[in-house]
Amino acid sequence: AxxxxxxxxxxxxxxxxxxxxxxxxxxRDTTYYLFWYKQPPSGELVFLIRRNSFDEQNEISGRYSxxxxxxxxxxxxxxxxxxxxDSAVYFCALSPQTSYDKVIFGPxxxxxxxx
Amino acid sequence: DTGVSQDPRHKITKRGQNxxxxxxxxxxxxxxxWYRQTLGQGPExxxxxxxxxxxxxxxxxxxxFSAERPKGSFSTLEIQRTEQGDSAMYLCASSPRGVxxxxxxxxxxxxxxxxx
Numbered sequence: 001a002x003x004x005x006x007x008x009x010x011x012x013x014x015x016x017x018x019x020x021x022x023x024x025x026x027x028r029d030t031t032y033y034l035f036w037y038k039q040p041p042s043g044e045l046v047f048l049i050r051r052n053s054f055d056e057q058n059e060i061s062g063r064y065s066x067x068x069x070x071x072x073x074x075x076x077x078x079x080x081x082x083x084x085x086d087s088a089v090y091f092c093a094l095s096p097q098t099s100y101d102k103v104i105f106g107p108x109x110x111x112x113x114x115x
Numbered sequence: 116d117t118g119v120s121q122d123p124r125h126k127i128t129k130r131g132q133n134x135x136x137x138x139x140x141x142x143x144x145x146x147x148x149w150y151r152q153t154l155g156q157g158p159e160x161x162x163x164x165x166x167x168x169x170x171x172x173x174x175x176x177x178x179x180f181s182a183e184r185p186k187g188s189f190s191t192l193e194i195q196r197t198e199q200g201d202s203a204m205y206l207c208a209s210s211p212r213g214v215x216x217x218x219x220x221x222x223x224x225x226x227x228x229x230x231x
Contacts, residue, residue, distance in 0.1 A: 035219060042224075044222055044224045045158070045206070047219040047220070047221065050219050091158070093157070099171065102160050102171060103148075103158075103220065105157030105159070106157050107155070107156055107157050108155075
């Protein structure tokens with residue numbers, strides 16, 4: 001089965017704290033892509049990162065970093081020194097080789113950053 | 116603004132009526148996707164087009180739903196005989212030509228449907 005699990009439904013942090021959003025995926029495909037999207041209160045999903053299954057290097061982009069571990073089928077997202085503008089729903093998504101275009105989204109994690 | 120646009124942004128309809136939504140993708144994108152998102156859930160894939168060809172449909176897309184992309188540009192999603200369970204946000208996304216999966220999808224603002 002192809003599936004994405006985001007066990008944290010809601011997280012609240014105080015501004016400037018670090019926060020990690022968990023993502024666990026299931027697929028039998030050896031080739032796949034993983035994504036993170038942000039959905040702010042305005043509603044439009046915004047692409048954050050794409051990672052293919054052969055690239056396990058961690059990535060850092062400003063305050064954002066991603067930790068991809070194939071051994072545990074996880075693709076976790078960390079925000080360092082969180083800001084109020086980070087408040088949004090964050091979705092992890094899987095694009096398996098058997099159907100790249102049929103992207104499977106997780107249920108999302110709602111992050112609230114309190115000033 | 117050269118992003119994905121959707122029209123209308125909100126639609127309220129009575130049960131049993133037909134509704135049609137429009138999506139205009141980013142102009143050079145050949146792939147177009149429709150998703151449905153209910154409250155507290157992630158987007159669920161409905162269907163996608165490569166140019167004018169509809170290549171895959173989800174089991175979620177019952178026979179009351181139909182999508183078209185007649186000239187490979189804009190797309191329409193029609194729901195016939197709406198039911199209260201159809202109330203959701205309908206999202207459109209597009210992605211550029213290339214190896215499938217290589218490019219991210221760019222999402223529109225969505226059409227929020229309320230069936231009363």
